[in-house]
Amino acid sequence: MVLPDSSQAVEERPAQSGEELFQQLAEGVSQTLIRDNPSVMQEILSTAQNAARQAGAHILRARPELGQINYKGRVDLVTNVDRESEAIILEVIRSKYPDHAILAEESGSKPVSGDWRWVVDPIDGTTNFVHGYPFFCVSIAVQFRQQTIVAVVFDPVQDEMFSALLGQGAYLNGKVLKVSTTPVLSKALLATGFPYEMGDRWHRAMDYFKLFYYRTRGVRRDGAAALDLCYVAAGRFDGFWEYDLKAWDVAAGMLLVTEAGGKVSDFCGNPGDIDDGQLLASNGFIHFSMIEVLASLSGN
Numbered sequence: 001m002v003l004p005d006s007s008q009a010v011e012e013r014p015a016q017s018g019e020e021l022f023q024q025l026a027e028g029v030s031q032t033l034i035r036d037n038p039s040v041m042q043e044i045l046s047t048a049q050n051a052a053r054q055a056g057a058h059i060l061r062a063r064p065e066l067g068q069i070n071y072k073g074r075v076d077l078v079t080n081v082d083r084e085s086e087a088i089i090l091e092v093i094r095s096k097y098p099d100h101a102i103l104a105e106e107s108g109s110k111p112v113s114g115d116w117r118w119v120v121d122p123i124d125g126t127t128n129f130v131h132g133y134p135f136f137c138v139s140i141a142v143q144f145r146q147q148t149i150v151a152v153v154f155d156p157v158q159d160e161m162f163s164a165l166l167g168q169g170a171y172l173n174g175k176v177l178k179v180s181t182t183p184v185l186s187k188a189l190l191a192t193g194f195p196y197e198m199g200d201r202w203h204r205a206m207d208y209f210k211l212f213y214y215r216t217r218g219v220r221r222d223g224a225a226a227l228d229l230c231y232v233a234a235g236r237f238d239g240f241w242e243y244d245l246k247a248w249d250v251a252a253g254m255l256l257v258t259e260a261g262g263k264v265s266d267f268c269g270n271p272g273d274i275d276d277g278q279l280l281a282s283n284g285f286i287h288f289s290m291i292e293v294l295a296s297l298s299g300n
Contacts, residue, residue: 030144030145030147030149030166031166031167033144033149034149034165034166034167034168035167041149041150041165043096044097044142044150045150045152045163045165047092047093047096047097048118048140048142048150048152048163049152049154049161049163050092051088051089051092051093051138051140051152052089052138052140052152052153052154052161053154053161054088054089054092055085055086055088055089055122055138055154056137056138056154056155056156057156058081058084058085058088059081059085059123059129059136059138059156060156060157062080062081062084063081063129063132079123079126079129079130081123081129082105082106082122082123082126083106083122085122085123085138086104086105086106086107086120086122088122089104089120089122089138089140090102090104090107090120093118093120097116097118099114099116100114100116100117100118101114101116101117101118102117102118102120103117103118103119103120103247103248104118104119104120104121104122104248105120105121105122105246105248106122115144115145116142116143116144117142117143117146118140118141118142118143119140119141119142119143119148119247119248119251119252119274120139120140120141120248121138121139121140121226121248121249122138123136123137123138124136124137124138124139124224124225124226124227124248124249125137125222125223125224125227127223128222128223128224133223134157134158135157135222135223135224135227136155136157136224136227137153137154137155137156137224137226137227137230138152138153138154138156139152139153139226139248139249139251139252139253140152140153140252141248141251141252141255141274143251147166148166148251148252148254148255148274149165149166149255150164150165150166150255151163151164151165151170151251151252151253151254151255151256151259152252153226153227153229153230153252153253153256155227155230159173160172160173160230161173162177162230162233162234162252162256163256164233164252164255164256164259164260165259166255166259167259168259169259169260170233170255170256170257170259170260172230172234177233177234177235177256177259177260178235178260178261179232179233179235179238179257179260179261179262179282179283179284180235180236180237180238180283181235181283181285182238182283182285182286183285183286184285184286184289185215185216185286185289185290185293186215186216186217187216187217187238188216188217188238188239188286189216189217189218189219189220189236189237189238190212190216190218190219190220190237190238190239190240190241190290191219191220191221191222191228191231191232191237191239191240192205192208192209192212192219192220192221192228192240192241192242193221193223193225193228193242193245194206194209194221194242195243195244196244201243201244204297205243207297208241208293208294208297209221211293211296211297212241212290212293215293220237225240225242225245225249225250225253225279226249226250226252226253227253228240228242228253229250229252229253229254229256229257229281230253230256232253232257232260232262232281232282232283233253233256233257233259233260233262234260235260235283238282238283238285238286239280239281239282239283239286239287239290240279240280240281240282241267241278241279241280241281241290241294242278242279243267243277243278243279244277244278245276245277245278245279246277247274247275250274250279251274253281254272254274254279254281257281261283261284262281262282262283262284263281263282263283263284263287264279264280264281265279265280265287265291266278266279266280267280267291267294267295268291268294268295269287269288269291280294
């Protein structure tokens with residue numbers, strides 16, 4: 001991916017609250033880092049892309065000889081290939097950035113002092129992978145002072161590399177990504193996911209599904225949140241909602257959506273965070289309408 005001109009000024013917007021001011025200051029630090037150090041940021045992005053490609057190639061090679069399958073929950077699977085993919089990614093990261101912290105799905109958090117953290121999902125969509133359903137990916141995000149500034153999601157089946165740098169746009173195989181321009185919910189195609197464990201939250205997810213299904217052209221449930229978010233960024237989906245999400249599920253995808261011109265938040269419209277556990281993402285045009293639907297069921 002070729003980055004835009006690093007000398008381009010970053011637009012400043014007035015803060016509306018103390019919380020928003022803090023967020024903008026954090027983003028300002030991160031965007032200044034990118035603007036003033038383009039070669040450094042390009043190297044980090046290239047490292048993430050390299051790690052994702054190596055892991056993706058291994059995943060495809062290993063699929064015909066899939067070995068051990070374990071359960072993290074009733075239907076939450078983990079395989080030897082998840083662990084092998086993660087090991088490949090961590091080796092690439094540590095060879096270039098041994099002092100950076102890493103949060104990875106299968107091995108947990110590797111705390112290291114400093115401003116940098118990588119957030120890794122070695123296979124998002126493991127159940128799909130196990131069953132040969134071709135909708136899974138490798139997701140890698142890089143944070144600076146808790147602000148996501150680099151995002152890479154690689155779909156090895158389609159050979160699609162989604163990439164973004166904070167303030168520099170989102171790309172698919174080097175071509176600029178833009179969200180859709182679908183203006184109203186009734187013309188939208190949405191995506192979602194369901195909690196792994198049965199219970200009140202699972203039933204609520206079914207209720208949300210029905211509400212959106214009645215109000216849109218359709219709702220898809222493909223089982224890989226990171227790739228769903230990429231599809232929002234690419235304009236293939238107009239919106240996405242889900243809860244019981246982990247940081248590694250959404251960290252990269254959230255940046256891709258916003259850099260493609262979309263919007264992310266929690267279900268109430270508050271600024272989205274990778275640790276919220278719930279996420280609403282859209283092209284922006286239908287965002288408030290989606291919030292209204294989510295709010296129609298009390299107790300979010």
